[in-house]
Structure formats: structure tokens, C-alpha cells
Amino acid sequence: MTQQKTTSFDIAYKAGVSQSTVSRALSGSPLVGKETRIKIQAIAKELNYKVDKNASNLRSQKTKTLAVLLFDEAGTDNTMINPFFLTMIGSITQAAAAYQYDVLLSFQQLSDDWYADYEESHRADGVICLGYGDYLTYNEKAHDLIHSNAHFVTWGPVIAGQESCFVGCDNTSSAAQAVDHLFHSGREKVAFIGGADEHCPEFYQRYQGYKTAFSNSKKTLNPRLHVNAQNSEQSGFQAVQSLILTQESFDALFCASDLIAIGAIKALREHNIAIPREVAVIGFDDIPSASYVSPALTTIRQNTVDAGRILVEKILQSIHGEQPESEFLPAQLIIRKSCGTI
Amino acid sequence: MTQQKTTSFDIAYKAGVSQSTVSRALSGSPLVGKETRIKIQAIAKELNYKVDKNASNLRSQKTKTLAVLLFDEAGTDNTMINPFFLTMIGSITQAAAAYQYDVLLSFQQLSDDWYADYEESHRADGVICLGYGDYLTYNEKAHDLIHSNAHFVTWGPVIAGQESCFVGCDNTSSAAQAVDHLFHSGREKVAFIGGADEHCPEFYQRYQGYKTAFSNSKKTLNPRLHVNAQNSEQSGFQAVQSLILTQESFDALFCASDLIAIGAIKALREHNIAIPREVAVIGFDDIPSASYVSPALTTIRQNTVDAGRILVEKILQSIHGEQPESEFLPAQLIIRKSCGTI
DNA sequence: TATTTGAGTAATATCGTTTACATTGTAAAA
DNA sequence: TTTTACAATGTAAACGATATTACTCAAATA
Known part of the structure; x- marks a missing residue:
């Protein structure tokens, strides 16, 4: 029952070779003869032998493991994890697997020890940070x-x-593209719903893109059509409600996230404003729900699969001693009904 | 720059004690004097020392790590990971952290080696399987x-x-509850959309609950109101379309999953059948999109936070030599507009 | 005073690999 | 025949901790 663990010595004994030969044979070293290798592999399989990861890691000083650290500002209510990050975790894990790396997952509080806790303690060879x-x-x-x-x-x-390597989506130009799409479909008075302070850099970049679209089209931007909002449905709802109350006229909303956009749609509907006839709406993220709200939300999709793969590739570069460059990822405008061109 | 890694010997040297004392002091052994401990802790902090996990694991034969293995039948298209499982991964990770366990994440093909690859190779102390x-x-x-x-x-x-420990939601009785709710709101001809073969045991159990509700209410079940469907929007759409074509009369749909329900709603709408006036719809899972479809979907919510916590508790029991019992988790009926009682 | 006790620390043997280095055997080159 | 080269294997030293056993030195006991 509680049988002794099989070690490489057991294999060596049974194969009539030294333990080091077993190690070499199983790790694919070219220094071992073909026959010997086959024999050893057979015995290893028969005895159900698996290399002990801890011993192996300790000796080689490598773990073949990546830590994925998620800082989710949800804060007190840990229940809801940002679905975008969950998706990302999935694609990172799959990308890592393609390189034979395991993924160690951890949710973090914002602290200064995150790095020491993982790489310095030799749990992982490198760290991918999400949500920082x-x-x-x-x-x-x-x-x-x-x-x-x-x-x-x-x-x-x-x-x-x-100074360090960042991978992110090309917020600015894809936001510009979205707003441009609104212009081309005849909208003029496009509002921006979302934070524009530098504290939330993603939203800030999207706001920059919004401004770029205006200047590229030589249109003048009405600053009263910018309303701040946090990344939540409720905040989007309130923002649009207050915008409506200002009596300022607008014919399109560019929202800094899908959650905001969903809240915005609710607010518009509550005031019996027809979407997209009277007001077009565009979001950002393409969360799964975006296609289910009605009217279906036009939005900008970040390619999480590519993102995961690139993050993994960068961290592996870094592990191998190279200095990876930061990289923008293109995003894609997904046109649905809420912007009125379909 | 590439400074030598700090080991417990460095601490020992600086503190003027033996290396073993350092180990004990930092692992909280009661065998070490108070002054010595404080001194050692201070030095450890100063030198930014972290216990080497691999060495520690190797010696103690424990990893303080749980492997979470996700088998996602998505198969060829690995892009879309079941969002329910992603959420589960989140809650498992958080529960594990509460017990100071790390989580090693891996997506698997259905194979017989999953266990050996993780516990036998000493990557993890135990394994949680999702989607098997x-x-x-x-x-x-x-x-x-x-x-x-x-x-x-x-x-x-x-x-x-x-034979082994399973944790799952109480599909049967919560399905019965949902159907019962339809009965109480005056629906009579409730159809079941979803597979009822034993191959997908969750769906099968939900179907059992559906039948139970009929027998409890002494109503007779019309077998023509059962249509098979896979767990996808498209399959739900097709199933309901074919149901409509049979001309069989029905006033409610109980769908084995939210995705099916969303497809069902689409099909109903395409045939201009009013929801919920003519036909009520209930789903299962409470995926995020459920509240965004229109009308908002009445559904059954599985408590993923509890589920994650219980899975972790069970695996820890098992690791500590106990034999955990399988357990049902209650689910909750979330009433929204699609069933017509709100 | 001699002996026991026990708290605190030191010494040393692992844990199961990988890997640098030493050794052997065989075949080609001198 | 002797040297040389190379391929295949063996030997043994790490890797950095933990666990067990052995020691020290004070206070407590006889």
C-alpha cells in the first residue's frame, strides 16, 4: 500500500546501470547509447517512475514554472474576479503549456514582496503580473x-x-478607430464616458484616442461631452444619466469599457432614447455579455489568446537572458447593432 | 549584480549560530530561544532571505501546492474556456491561499497520466479535477x-x-425547484431542452429533477416535450426550432444550461413567440450574460465561492489522511423576467 | 558534592536529482 | 603495435533545506 517511492536508483538497479545514466537517459542526453536508453525508458514506464520535480529543480536551479500574479482591485469583495483576467489566465496557461511550463497562480494584495515570494523562493522562474x-x-x-x-x-x-517590459493593447489607436467609425457613419457629437485622469492609464489612453480621432477629422471636441466613470455598470449608468440631465446634445457614446457601455445603454433606455437611432454606443473589451445586451454592443476586442502567448514569450525571453521589448497589441473593432451601421 | 543567492548558511554565519538553528527559527520551531529567533529573523529580513522552496519541499516531502487540472472538452478550439470553470479556478485559488497553499494550474487532455504528472512527480500534494x-x-x-x-x-x-470524493451541485433538486416554480406560476406544458442520456451526468440529473417535479405535482409528463441539446447556444437554438416545428404546444422551457437557454430565446424570438407571455424560459448556471439577455434570464446559480472552498477543504482532508465524503451543494433559483413572475 | 534534568544549540545524515570529472572500451590513425 | 579520439558509462560532489541525534551548560534535585 504505502509502497516506497520509486527513485532513479531503483531503475538503475533493475537496468544494471548507474543512476547517473538513468538520469541522462530520461532527460534525453545524447551521451547515452540507444539501446541503454530504450531499456531504461521501458523500465521507468514499468515501474511508473516520475522524476521528482523538487529534487530536479533544486539541482538544476530551474523550475520550468511561471507564476501568474493577479492583482484584482475588487478589494473587499473578492467574489467577483474580473472576467477579462480570468480569460487571460486561461490563455497564459495554454501558452505556457506549449513551452512545457507550468503555471502557478496567485491573487495578490498590492505589496512589495510579490517578487521575492515567487522567484526568489524558487517557486517560479519568472512572473507575469496582471492588473497592476x-x-x-x-x-x-x-x-x-x-x-x-x-x-x-x-x-x-x-x-x-x-523600465520593465509591458504588454498591452493599443488603446489609443483602436479607440481612435472606433470614434472614427462613428464619424464615418454620420455621427458628430460623440461623448466619452470614462475616467480621463492618468491614474487609470488604460482609460486615459482610450481618451487620448478619442481626442486623436477628433483632431484627425478636424472636428472640434466639446469638453462638456466628457463624463468620468469607473469601470462598472453602475458607474456608467450614473455618468450617462448626469450627461442627459445637462441637456447637452449628443448622438453617440464612446465608452471606456463594456461594463460602462452596458450601464450607459440602461440609462439611455430609461430616458426612452432609441439606440442606435438617436444615440449610437460603442464599448471596449468585448466581454462575453457584450453580444447579448440589446442592441448587441459594438466594441473593441482585445485578443486574449495572442496576449497570453506574447506575455509568455516575453517572460521566457527574459528568463533566457534577453531583454524583451514592450509591445502593443492591435485590437479589433467588432461592429454590432448598437452603433447603427449594421 | 548577479550576487550569490542568500542561503540559510549566510544567515547562520552572520548570526553566529548554526545553520540548523536558522531553519528552526524561521519555521517557528519552539525549540529555539526567543532572543536567537528575533535576531535571526532580523538578519533574514535584512539580507532579503527567502527559504528555497525546492530544497524545503525535497527534504520535507511536502509542497504546499494543489494542482488544479481542467479538462475542457472544447477540444480542438482551445480558445473558449468554459467561463464557469474559470470562475471556479478563481475561487479555488482564493480558498487555497487561505490555507497557505499555492495553486498549480494545468489544462489537460483526457489521459491516464494526469495524476502521476502532478502528485507522483511531487509538484503538488493533491489534485483537484474540473470538467472530468x-x-x-x-x-x-x-x-x-x-x-x-x-x-x-x-x-x-x-x-x-x-469510489472517490466528488463535490457537485444538487442538480436534481434545484432543477425540480425551478420546474415547480413554473408550475406555481400557472405553466403546465413545460419542455426540457438538454441531453438526457447518462453520458452527460449533470444534464441527466437536471432531467431527473424535471421529472421529479412532474411526479410531485401529479402532472403527466409529455415525452414529446423533451428535446436533446448540447451545451451551446447554437444547439439550444436548433433544439427549440425543431420543437416549434413539431407543432407540439408548450408554455415554458426548462433549459439544462444558460447557453442553451440563450439559444432558445433566440429561436423563440425568431418565431415571434413572446417571452414570457407565451413561453417562460429558465436556464441553469447563472453565467454573467444571463442577466443581460432580454428578457433577463431566470436561472439557477451555483455558488462557486462555496464550491471552491469545499473542494479545497476536501483535498486538504485527504492530504491529511482523512477520507473526505462526497458532497452536494445547494443551488439557488434566481428569478428574473424570462419566467414571467416578476 | 554528585547527579539528574531540560532548554537551547550544534553536528550530521538525508531528500532525489543533475552534472563535472574520471574511467573504460573500441575503432581509427600513426 | 602504440597512440589518439570518441562514445558510453561510472563516480561523486553539489543543490539548500529539514529531521534526528548528540552535545553543552545551567539550575534543580538527592
Whole structure:
């Protein structure tokens, strides 16, 4: 029942070779003869032998494991995890598997020990950070880490002057594209719903894109058509409600996220404003629900599969001693009914 | 730059004690004097020392890590991971963290090596399986594992005669409750949309609940009101379309999943059947989109937070040598507009 | 005073690999 | 025949901790 664990010595004994030969044979070293290898592999299979990961890691000082650290600002209510990040975790895991890496998952509080807890304790060879916003952009500890050859990449807005590697979606130009689409379909008075302060860099970039579209089209931007909102349905609802109350006229809403857009749609409907006839709506993210609201939401889709793969590739580069570059990912405008061109 | 890694020897040297004392002091052993402990802790912090996980694991033969294995039948198209499982992964990770366990995540193909790859190779102390359906219920390899004190629990339907520990939602009685709710709001001809073969045990149990509700209310079940469907929007759409074509009369649909229900709603709408006036609809799962379809979908919510916590508790019991019992989790009927009682 | 006790610490043996280095055997080159 | 080269294997030293056993030195007991 509680049989002794099979070790490489058991295999060696049964195969009549030394333990080191077993190790070499199973790790695919070219230094071992073909016959010997086959024999050893057969015995290993028969005895149901598996290399002990801890011993192997300890000796080789590699773990073949990536830590994925998720900082979810949900804060007190840990129940709801941002679905976008969950999807990302999925694609990271799959990308990592393609390189024979395991993924160690952890939800974090914003702390300075995240790195030590994973790479320095040899749990993982590198760390992928999700949801850290611009925390790692200017943080002093992060600065130190970068200069002590730490291995980590961050999903987040790519901003000039960042020292470490960031991978993020091309917020600015895809936002510009969305607003441009509204212009081309005849809308003029496009409002922006979402935070525009630098504290939430993603929203800020999307706001920049919104402005770019205006200047590219030589249209003048009405600052009263910008209303702040947090990334939630409720906040989007309130923002649009207050916009309506200002009596300011508008014929389209560009929302900084789908959640905001969904709240916005609710507010419009409550005031009997027809979508898209009177007001067109565009969101950002393409969360699953976006296609189910009515009218179905036009939005910008970030390719999470590519994102996961690229994050993994960058962190592996870093582990192998290269210095990965930050990278923008293109996003795609998904046109549905809410913007009125379908 | 590439400074030598700090080990417990460095601490020992600086503190003027032996290395073993350092180990004890930091692992909270009561065998070490108070002054010595404080001194050692201070030095450890100063030198930014972290216990090497691999060395520690190797020696102690424990990893403080749980493997979460997700078998997602999506198959060829790995892009879309079942959002329900993603949520589950989140709650498992958070529950595990509460017990100071890490989570190692892996997507699997259906294979017989999943166990060896994780616990036998000492990557993890135990394994939580998601999405294995009834694979582990009757599988011979699983049988062997159970009798060789392997540590694993499975999320899935609890079925009599299972040898290992399963945790699943109480499909049968919550389905019965949902159908009962339809009866009480005056519906008579309730159809069931979803597979009823034992191959998908969850759906089968939900079908059993549907039947139970009929027999409890002494109503006779019309077998022509049962249409098979897979767990997808498209399949739900087709199923309901074919039901409509049979000309069989019905005033409510109980769908085995929300995705099916969403497809069903589409089909009804295409035939200009009013929801809920002519036909009420109830789903199962409460995926995020359920509240966004229109009319908002009445459904049955599985409590993923509890589920994650219980899975973790069971696997820890198993690791500690106890024999955890399988367990049902209650589910909750979430009443929205699609069933017409709101 | 001699002996016991026990708290605190030191010494040492693992845990199961990987890997640098040493050794052997065989065949080609001198 | 002797040397050389190379391929295949063996030997043994890490890797960095934990666990067990053995020691020290004070206070308590006889």
C-alpha cells in the first residue's frame, strides 16, 4: 500500500546501470547509447517512475514554472474576479503549456514582496503580473528589481519611460478607430464616458484616442461631452444619466469599457432614447455579455489568446537572458447593432 | 549584480549560530530561544532571505501546492474556456491561499497520466479535477489510484457508487425547484431542452429533477416535450426550432444550461413567440450574460465561492489522511423576467 | 558534592536529482 | 603495435533545506 517511492536508483538497479545514466537517459542526453536508453525508458514506464520535480529543480536551479500574479482591485469583495483576467489566465496557461511550463497562480494584495515570494523562493522562474495598472511603472521597488535581473513582465498600458517590459493593447489607436467609425457613419457629437485622469492609464489612453480621432477629422471636441466613470455598470449608468440631465446634445457614446457601455445603454433606455437611432454606443473589451445586451454592443476586442502567448514569450525571453521589448497589441473593432451601421 | 543567492548558511554565519538553528527559527520551531529567533529573523529580513522552496519541499516531502487540472472538452478550439470553470479556478485559488497553499494550474487532455504528472512527480500534494464529467467515476485507472492513497477530488455530479470524493451541485433538486416554480406560476406544458442520456451526468440529473417535479405535482409528463441539446447556444437554438416545428404546444422551457437557454430565446424570438407571455424560459448556471439577455434570464446559480472552498477543504482532508465524503451543494433559483413572475 | 534534568544549540545524515570529472572500451590513425 | 579520439558509462560532489541525534551548560534535585 504505502509502497516506497520509486527513485532513479531503483531503475538503475533493475537496468544494471548507474543512476547517473538513468538520469541522462530520461532527460534525453545524447551521451547515452540507444539501446541503454530504450531499456531504461521501458523500465521507468514499468515501474511508473516520475522524476521528482523538487529534487530536479533544486539541482538544476530551474523550475520550468511561471507564476501568474493577479492583482484584482475588487478589494473587499473578492467574489467577483474580473472576467477579462480570468480569460487571460486561461490563455497564459495554454501558452505556457506549449513551452512545457507550468503555471502557478496567485491573487495578490498590492505589496512589495510579490517578487521575492515567487522567484526568489524558487517557486517560479519568472512572473507575469496582471492588473497592476501603473503600479510597476514608477514603483521604486520595481526599479530595484529590474536592476537585479529579476524576471517579470506586466500586462498593462505601454507608456514611454517604463523600465520593465509591458504588454498591452493599443488603446489609443483602436479607440481612435472606433470614434472614427462613428464619424464615418454620420455621427458628430460623440461623448466619452470614462475616467480621463492618468491614474487609470488604460482609460486615459482610450481618451487620448478619442481626442486623436477628433483632431484627425478636424472636428472640434466639446469638453462638456466628457463624463468620468469607473469601470462598472453602475458607474456608467450614473455618468450617462448626469450627461442627459445637462441637456447637452449628443448622438453617440464612446465608452471606456463594456461594463460602462452596458450601464450607459440602461440609462439611455430609461430616458426612452432609441439606440442606435438617436444615440449610437460603442464599448471596449468585448466581454462575453457584450453580444447579448440589446442592441448587441459594438466594441473593441482585445485578443486574449495572442496576449497570453506574447506575455509568455516575453517572460521566457527574459528568463533566457534577453531583454524583451514592450509591445502593443492591435485590437479589433467588432461592429454590432448598437452603433447603427449594421 | 548577479550576487550569490542568500542561503540559510549566510544567515547562520552572520548570526553566529548554526545553520540548523536558522531553519528552526524561521519555521517557528519552539525549540529555539526567543532572543536567537528575533535576531535571526532580523538578519533574514535584512539580507532579503527567502527559504528555497525546492530544497524545503525535497527534504520535507511536502509542497504546499494543489494542482488544479481542467479538462475542457472544447477540444480542438482551445480558445473558449468554459467561463464557469474559470470562475471556479478563481475561487479555488482564493480558498487555497487561505490555507497557505499555492495553486498549480494545468489544462489537460483526457489521459491516464494526469495524476502521476502532478502528485507522483511531487509538484503538488493533491489534485483537484474540473470538467472530468463521469470519467473518474468508472475509470479503471482512477479505481487503482484510489487504492494507492492518491489525493484527489473531482468537481462533478455526485452519483451513488462513486469510489472517490466528488463535490457537485444538487442538480436534481434545484432543477425540480425551478420546474415547480413554473408550475406555481400557472405553466403546465413545460419542455426540457438538454441531453438526457447518462453520458452527460449533470444534464441527466437536471432531467431527473424535471421529472421529479412532474411526479410531485401529479402532472403527466409529455415525452414529446423533451428535446436533446448540447451545451451551446447554437444547439439550444436548433433544439427549440425543431420543437416549434413539431407543432407540439408548450408554455415554458426548462433549459439544462444558460447557453442553451440563450439559444432558445433566440429561436423563440425568431418565431415571434413572446417571452414570457407565451413561453417562460429558465436556464441553469447563472453565467454573467444571463442577466443581460432580454428578457433577463431566470436561472439557477451555483455558488462557486462555496464550491471552491469545499473542494479545497476536501483535498486538504485527504492530504491529511482523512477520507473526505462526497458532497452536494445547494443551488439557488434566481428569478428574473424570462419566467414571467416578476 | 554528585547527579539528574531540560532548554537551547550544534553536528550530521538525508531528500532525489543533475552534472563535472574520471574511467573504460573500441575503432581509427600513426 | 602504440597512440589518439570518441562514445558510453561510472563516480561523486553539489543543490539548500529539514529531521534526528548528540552535545553543552545551567539550575534543580538527592
